[in-house]
Amino acid sequence: MPDNNFIDYIRIFCRSGHGGAGASHFMRNKLTAKGGPDGGNGGRGGHIILRGNANLWTLLHLRYYKNVLAQNGEPGSKNNCTGHDGEDIIIEVPLGTIAKDEATGAIEAEILEDKQEIIWLRGGRGGLGNANFATPTNQAPEYAQPGEPGTEGWKYLELKVLADVGLVGFPNAGKSTLLSVITAAKPKIADYAFTTLVPQLGMVAYRDGKSFCIADLPGIIEGAAEGKGLGHRFLRHIERNAVLLFLIPADSNDHAAEFQILLNELSAYNPEMLQKDFMIAISKADMLDEELKAEIANHLPKNIPHLFISSVTGEGLMALKDALWQLLNKPVSA
Incomplete structure (x- = not known):
């Protein structure tokens, strides 16, 4: 899918349906000249519902869907007939979508599972008909409830990519090349910065038919947490990854720095990211001899596992898969 088809942020106006008014009516027919109240209740207004769809990975289908207006409930009628409920609107979204209110910034819904449904905006409740207000001392009430109004406002839908492993590194660190080698994904690869402008997902085939999902995320630069480069558009996609694989090229001037x-940058954007499992992979390892590898390893953090890999020669790729699988499936500490 072309990069310009990846839409991860949508602003839409939403309004759930108003509830139908209850009826104020009295039974009248050829056998009953002055019957009791028989006004029915109004129908509920239509909900706006979010539903997860594992086959979607972008909000592109909602790009021109700017106004979401659910149907109003029908009013009640005679003979204690309840009005029809307004038709619900179901918005299908990719997994990892969160819904926010523009005015408050509050998160109102979060979709994480396929076919998961959440009522985002509830329709207004239908009003009660006058038959509900009859009492022994007031046998002919002439009033009924109006329907409750629906909810409306400007909303945001924001996608945060769901993947088991996120590739983190500077532009041209070799993330796209690694993804193309260990998965069937075909990201754009070129010798200039920010070749990858949107997240690319791929499934890594592991032993015994097992697999896990890995995401090539747009390259980070110093100051990204303040909005430089691709800024927050890149960083928010990291929040959902269970493991972060830091890719540092062998020809870097200072690997530890x-x-x-x-x-x-991760800490400045969201300190909770530092609670994830990390791994360091030194890419383009075919450029290094054993002495250089030992020197680089000596300067890397001792508490974070590291590997030397080469997407060109295949060096260390199976060991990388093994290490990532172990991190993803390590026992949860009590």
């Missing part, structure tokens, strides 16, 4: 810059 590069890792620290990446770590600082």
Whole structure:
């Protein structure tokens, strides 16, 4: 799918349906000249519902869907007939979508599972007909309830990519090349910065038919947490990854400093990201001899596992899959 078809942020106006009014009516027929109240209740207004769809990975289908207006409930009628409920509107969204209110910024819904349904905006309740207000002392009430109004306002839908492993690194660190080698994904690869402008997902085939999802995320630069480069558009997609794989090229001037810059940007954006499992992979390892590898390893953090890999020669790729699988499936500490 072309990069310009990846839409991860949508602003829409939503309004759930108003409830129908209750009826104020008295039974009248050829056998009953002055019957009791028989006004029915109004129908409920239509809900606006979010539903998860695992086959979607972008909000592109909602790009021109600017106004979402649910149907109003029908009013009640005679003979205690309840009005029809307004038709619900179901919005299908990719997994990892969150819904926010523009005015408050509050998160109102979050879709994480396929076919998961959440009532985002509830329709107004239908009003009660006058038959509900009859009492022994008031046998002919002439009033009924109006329907409750629906909810309306400007809303945001925001997608945060769901993947088991997120590739983190500076532009041209080799993330897209690695993804193309260990998965069937075909990201754009070129020798210039920010080749990848949107997240690319791929499934890594592992042993015994097992697999896990890995995401090539747009390259980070120093100052991304303040909005530089692709800024927050890149960083928010990292929040959902269980494991972060930091990719640092072998020809970097200072591997430890590069890792620290990446770590600082994650911390500045959201300190909770530092609670994830990390792994460092030194890419383009075919450029290194054993002596250089030992020197680089000596400067890397001791508490974070590291590997030397080459997407060109295949060096270390199976070991990388094994290490990532173990991190993803490690026992949860009590």
